[in-house]
Amino acid sequence: MRVVLSAYDSRGGVEPLVGLAVRLRELGAEVLVCAPPDEEFAQRLAGVGVEMVPTGASVRDLVSGKTPPSPGGVPRRAAELVAAFHANVSTVAEGCDVLLATGLVPAVAGVKSVSEKLGIPYVYASYQPVSLPSPHHPPIPRPGRPLAPGVTDNRALWEQDARDAQDVFGEAVNGHRVSVGLPPVDDIRDHVFTERPWLASDPVLAPWREPAELDVLQTGAWVLPDERPLPADLLAFLDAGAPPVYVGFGSVPVRDPRDVARAAVEAVRAQGRRVLLSRGWGELAPADAADDCFVLGESNHQALFRRVAAVVHHGGAGTTTTATWAGAPQVIVAQGGDQPYFAERIAALGIGAAHDGPTPGFASLSAALKTALAPKTAERAAAVAAGFRTDGAETAARLLLDLAAGRSANPA
Known part of the structure; x- marks a missing residue:
């Protein structure tokens, strides 16, 4: 089995993939991670023997302001992320059995397009329930898109969030989809999340609440014992x-x-x-x-x-x-x-x-x-x-391999 994991995120968003990659490898899979080109990410993955393909711009430089603002703002950077993750994942996905993506929507959209082009099963994963649509909590405001004042109906807020995601990312994502021979989509958020996203969080610390429209699969947090000594x-x-x-x-x-x-x-x-x-x-x-x-x-x-x-x-x-x-x-x-x-x-x-x-x-x-x-x-x-669950990464690894082997339904 060959698995490609991807994330465009800070250290806290890349670290869970370290745990998942190690568990996948212990189960006999070949694993590769596409992640930002920041040195600390590469060193962490290299330390556990997992290959990383640097993808996208440095997150640290973007966060610290070392990367100057893009002339096109968020849409321009979104277009660059879609293209970068589609290009790199396409390159390494030949012979791949399953793809998993997490992080920013444009990066995930690039991976989702690869899964459609190559017919590879795909999973979207979140590390916290509040990024997934639910009647039990409001969405996280998107850049430059504050939640509507005075609106307390979470379903209405999530409907607005879908429109906001389309407004912010639609041109970049759909422009790239058309360029690679895929049809545009009118709800990018739900398209990349799929009807069955995974939630990689501890069920006591960050539980998924039912009932909800999405069929969320909560695996537990993806943690790996860190054996590195303190200085x-x-x-x-x-x-x-x-x-x-x-x-x-x-x-x-x-x-x-x-x-x-x-x-x-x-x-x-x-x-x-x-x-x-x-x-x-x-x-x-x-x-x-x-x-x-x-x-x-x-x-x-x-x-x-x-x-x-x-x-x-x-x-x-x-x-x-x-x-x-x-x-x-x-x-x-x-x-x-x-x-x-x-x-x-x-x-x-x-x-x-x-x-x-x-x-x-x-x-x-x-x-x-x-x-x-x-x-x-x-x-x-x-x-x-x-009571903290430490088996989340192993649970997710087994589920991914079952999906790759056709032993479970494709959530995409």
């Missing part, structure tokens, strides 16, 4: 005192990173804790060189989060999943996208606090940290972690 200097810091508080915002480019870092460090110190400050893509840096603050770069979050008192982060699906699995209390400072959903979930589960607003100040972060550092929060976080 010696980080281990020395951890061993030198009580568990510190981790502060990091991953791929999110926070405004005024020095001010954010100062407020975060001061708030953690006020709780009598040491600080682990992750630079991330926002390049956070401390205001002083005190020995109670350790600055780190790329690290094994699975191992690290099991050594901390709490994790302060942006609330992306990847970091939230890892912190929940590790049993670490959390403070989520949501910026947008799926992050407000995960902030609500960790608060509802009693495993952390949703920060009040997107900008962490000393007072607001101190209040959230008091909740996260309370003994009852740690107890609840440990209890939720004990």
